[in-house]
Amino acid sequence: MSNGRAEQEGGDIAIREHQPGMMVVSMDGEVDIMRSPELQTALQDAINRIKGKGAVVVDLSGVTYMDSSGVATLVRGLQLSRKKGVGLVLCSLQDRVRSIFEIARLDTVFPMASSLDEAIDAASAV
Amino acid sequence: MPDSLPSTVQDSPPDIVLRVVSDVRYLAGVREMVAGVAKRLGFSHDSSSHLALAVDEALCNVIRHGYQQELGRPIWMKLWPLDDDGEYGPGVCIVIEDEAKQIDPAKIKGRDLDDIRPGGLGVHIIRQVVDCAEYAPREHAGMRLTLIKRLDGPSAQRARALTQDCGGMACGPTQTSHPAGERADQCGPAGGGQ
DSSP, X not given: OOSOEEEETTXXXXXXXXXXXEEEEEEEEEESTTXXXXXXXXXXXXXXXXXXXXXXXXXXXXXXXXXXXXXXXXXXXXXXXXXXXXXXXEEOOOHHHHHHHHHTTOTTTSOEESSHHHHHHHHHTO | OOTTSOHHHHHSOOSEEEEEESOGGGHHHHHHHHHHHHHHXXXXXXXXXXHHHHHHHHHHHIIIIISTXXXXXXXEEEEEEEOTTSTTOSEEEEEEXXXXXXXXXXXXXXXXXXXXXXXXXXXXXXXXXXXXXXXXXXXXXXXXXXXXXXXXXXXXXXXXXXXXXXXXXXXXXXXXXXXXXXXXXXXXXXXXXX
């Protein structure tokens, strides 16, 4: 997937290069056990496309629902990004989605930003 | 069924009985149905969403762990509205049953949340978003999960606490408290839990 947009039932997922070393993964719709594999593939793709220092911003503004499989996928992404020395920032979480991270006590584990611009600024500082 | 179940559940047939097969394609539809019914039973938007989340996580666990992702196996979901004057107060009881392998309910637990790794969150989430989550083996085969959520039980209060401070996106990590740290593991009538 290169700057591509994969349209699936239940929402879209897209990867784009915002600037060299800065990838943005955007996803819409519901991220449940059926769609988590798409997110995992996109995260791996985005992380692996960064050579050297850089960061991945995951824009969740369009995600209306996430279950534990989606959260687990993001944890895997975070672990992979740390292993490769790449930053990973989540942004624009809707209340319903954010509450899952708080219930799982992962809201302090992931860097989070309130907007895409803020996330890009934060990721640029990584 | 455990003795602590509401008398409504023990004495009357469910208002809703749904049989769904073990296939993740149907989870979104079940979530929508549960959330829609919960709203019409008086639950807030957040509490309705959390109830749907609990059912979703429970069905996922049955499909992934109970049936080992085998397609086409039966899962039943039964729903009773709970009356204002019942021992639990107003709310809803949902029972999810399967024919998967039986396991010791004491061994069904979420992972240590301080151990940051993928997986193991489903049971923890279920116990946070409802007021009662009790697993038991069925008489002949499979497991039964009983979920009780009260209109204004501790889980509803946690739901409010989770959203009232942040308004979602503006809340930075350092501002976040953990109302989810307290949970109602044990099922019991409303009197002791409020």
